[in-house]
Amino acid sequence: MFFKHFLKGFCTMDGIAPADSKAVLLYKLYKLLLQKYADLINEKEKRTIGEVKSLIDGSDLTIQSLVAGFKPEEYSFDQHFLIVAEKAFSFITKEIAFVKTDIRLSFWLTPKEIMEIKVADDEDQAVFFCSLLVALGDEKAEVVIAELEDLSTHAFVITEYQSQFFLWDPSQQHDFNAFSGFKENILAKYDFKGAKIKRFLYKFNNTDYEQFL
Incomplete structure (x- = not known):
């Protein structure tokens, strides 16, 4: 609970800063405590x-509840997948604020926790969106953790649908079809804050996990 409150109110978020002196003091205290116990948190979160x-879970109750609100009653993967996937993507980019903590912590939030605080980092956003895609019947959707040219890491989602490659990054409010087409072209085109993909570190979904050396 403590960590979720820290994420919601006192993280370094694009366009958001502590609003008053009390918030600043709390931020400093929370940050100090998290730095002090970062090793313990990281060990527990391994x-x-x-x-x-198993983080990609299309059967999760929170995921199922959201999907039920996005898709039509007579949902067909072949006919409606992209339409409903766009609704899901739009929901995340508008309703789930992207936050990058300035403390080196490894953690994963559940879909329920994400919906409670409406905040997530790029990895949790990607896992959340991938779970929605799996719930819609997409067996090819994968979360990718990539190293960028500036040596930072960043997560996004890839899939193939009707012979077309798609890349979606919920942490960026890009057009749903901005990164769709031929795989090689899309991977070369994509960037996060000006940094392009250097290499994939690993990718996974609910059935497969692949690590790249």
Whole structure:
């Protein structure tokens, strides 16, 4: 609970800063405590490959509830997938604020926690969106953790649908079809804050996990 409150109110978020002196003091205290116990948190949050794959869960009740509100009653993967996926993508980019913590912590939020605080980092946003795609019947959707040219890491979602490659980054409010087409062209085109993809580190979904050396 403490950590979720820190994320919601006192993280470094684009366009958002502590609003008053009390908030600044709380931010400093929370940051100090998290830095002090970062190693313990990171150790507790370690995941096996199986546990990482299980993060993508289309059967999660929160995910299922959202999907039910997005898709038509007579939903067909072949006919409606992209239409409904766009609704899901728009929801995340508008309703789930992207935040990048300035403390080196490894953690994963559940869909329920994300909906409670309406805040997530790029990895949690990607896992959240990928779970929605899986719930819509997409068996090819994967979360990618990539190293960028500025040596930072960033997460996004890729899939293939009707012979077309798609890349979606919920942390950026880009057009739904901005990164769709031939895979090589899309990977060369994509960037996050000006930094292009250097290489994939690993990718996964609910059935597969692949690490790149």
